[in-house]
Amino acid sequence: MTQTNRSVVLSSRPKGIPQAEHFTVQDGPVPELPDGSVLVKTSFWSADPAQRGWANDAPNYLPPVEIGAPMRGFAVGEVIASRNADYAEGELVSGMLGWSRYAISDGSNIDRKVTETDLSPSMSLGILGLNGVTAYFGLLDICAAKASDTVVVSTAAGAVGSAVGQIAKVLGCRTVGITSSKQKMSLCADKFGYDATINYKEQDVAQALRAACPDGVDCYFDNTCGPISDAVMTHLAQGARIAICGTAALADWDPIPLGPRVHRQLLVARACMQGFIAFDYRPQFPEAIAQLADWLRSGRLSANEHILDGADAARDAIAMLYRGENTGKLLIRVD
Incomplete structure (x- = not known):
C-alpha cells in the first residue's frame, strides 16, 4: 500500500488546555497489518473536552498520551483490510482509533460497528456516540x-x-x-x-x-x-x-x-x-444508541455539527472547544 498515513501527534506536553503549538502533523507509511487486526481508513475525527485531560500529565481515568504519539481520540471509518474474523472489509466502525488517517486495531479499541446506514457516519462521534x-x-x-x-x-x-x-x-x-x-x-x-x-x-x-x-x-x-x-x-x-x-x-x-x-x-x-x-455505562451503550437513533429518525432529536477540514485544522480543535467557538459537535473531516 503506497498511501501516506497522516497523523496529528502530541509533540509537547501542555499544562492546561492544549493549543495548536502542542501538536505536529506528521506523514508516514501505512502500518503493516498483523494477524488478528484490521486496518481502518478514518473519515472523521472527534474533538472532545476530555482530550484536554488525556494530553496533560495529570491524574486521570486514562494514562496521558505519550509525547510523539498520535493524539488519542474517537474516530469513525471503513475497514479496508481485515485479518480479524469479527470484522469484514467494507464495514464501518467507530472507537478510540486516534487522530490518524489509517489506524490498526485488534478490536479492543473499537466500540461498535456503525449500522445506522440511513444516518451520517459522523453522528457516531456525536449524538450517536x-x-x-x-x-x-x-x-x-x-x-x-x-x-x-x-x-x-x-x-x-x-x-x-x-x-x-x-x-x-x-x-x-x-x-x-x-x-x-x-x-x-x-x-x-x-x-x-x-x-x-x-x-x-x-x-x-x-x-x-x-x-x-x-x-x-x-x-x-x-x-x-x-x-x-x-x-x-x-x-x-x-x-x-x-x-x-x-x-x-x-x-x-x-x-x-x-x-x-x-x-x-x-x-x-x-x-x-x-x-x-x-x-461507566459501556455495556448499556447499544440501548442508548438505539433509542437516540429512533429519536433522530422521528425528528425528536436534532444534531448540529461543526466540521473542520484536514489534519492541520485539528491542531487547534481542542483549544477551539474551550474558547467556545464551535456551534455544534466539533469534528475533523480527515480527507
Missing part, C-alpha cells in the same frame, strides 16, 4: 429526570448539552440552557427547544436563574463547574439531582480551584451530586 450516551445516562440515571422537572444545562449548545436539553424535552421537562452568546442562545431556543436561555457572559446568572426557575432547579447537568455552577447551587429545589460531567470553566486543575462551598445548599435542599463518565 460518546456525547449522546453521556447525555442519555447522565440525565436518565444520574439526574433521574422526570416529567415536570426543571432541568438546567451548562454549555447548553454544545454536543453534550444540546442532547441533554432535547432528551429532557422528550421526557416532558422544562429546560433552561446556559450558554455564551446570542447566536448560541438562538440555537438553543430555535433548534434544541430550550424553554429559557441565559447568556453567562452578558447576564447575572444567579439573577437570571431566579427568573427562569421560580420553583428552583430539580436537575442540573453540569458541564462547567466554576462560577456558573456556584450560581446554580443557590437555586436548588428540594431533592435536586446534580450530574457532574465536565469542568470546562476551570483553566487549570493544579492547584484545585476553590469556589463557594456547596455543603449547605446540598443539606438544605436534600440534594444529591454525583460525578460520572460515559464509560
Whole structure:
C-alpha cells in the first residue's frame, strides 16, 4: 500500500488546555497489518473536552498520551483490510482509533460497528456516540429526570448539552440552557427547544436563574463547574439531582480551584451530586444508541455539527472547544 498515513501527534506536553503549538502533523507509511487486526481508513475525527485531560500529565481515568504519539481520540471509518474474523472489509466502525488517517486495531479499541446506514457516519462521534450516551445516562440515571422537572444545562449548545436539553424535552421537562452568546442562545431556543436561555457572559446568572426557575432547579447537568455552577447551587429545589460531567470553566486543575462551598445548599435542599463518565455505562451503550437513533429518525432529536477540514485544522480543535467557538459537535473531516 503506497498511501501516506497522516497523523496529528502530541509533540509537547501542555499544562492546561492544549493549543495548536502542542501538536505536529506528521506523514508516514501505512502500518503493516498483523494477524488478528484490521486496518481502518478514518473519515472523521472527534474533538472532545476530555482530550484536554488525556494530553496533560495529570491524574486521570486514562494514562496521558505519550509525547510523539498520535493524539488519542474517537474516530469513525471503513475497514479496508481485515485479518480479524469479527470484522469484514467494507464495514464501518467507530472507537478510540486516534487522530490518524489509517489506524490498526485488534478490536479492543473499537466500540461498535456503525449500522445506522440511513444516518451520517459522523453522528457516531456525536449524538450517536460518546456525547449522546453521556447525555442519555447522565440525565436518565444520574439526574433521574422526570416529567415536570426543571432541568438546567451548562454549555447548553454544545454536543453534550444540546442532547441533554432535547432528551429532557422528550421526557416532558422544562429546560433552561446556559450558554455564551446570542447566536448560541438562538440555537438553543430555535433548534434544541430550550424553554429559557441565559447568556453567562452578558447576564447575572444567579439573577437570571431566579427568573427562569421560580420553583428552583430539580436537575442540573453540569458541564462547567466554576462560577456558573456556584450560581446554580443557590437555586436548588428540594431533592435536586446534580450530574457532574465536565469542568470546562476551570483553566487549570493544579492547584484545585476553590469556589463557594456547596455543603449547605446540598443539606438544605436534600440534594444529591454525583460525578460520572460515559464509560461507566459501556455495556448499556447499544440501548442508548438505539433509542437516540429512533429519536433522530422521528425528528425528536436534532444534531448540529461543526466540521473542520484536514489534519492541520485539528491542531487547534481542542483549544477551539474551550474558547467556545464551535456551534455544534466539533469534528475533523480527515480527507
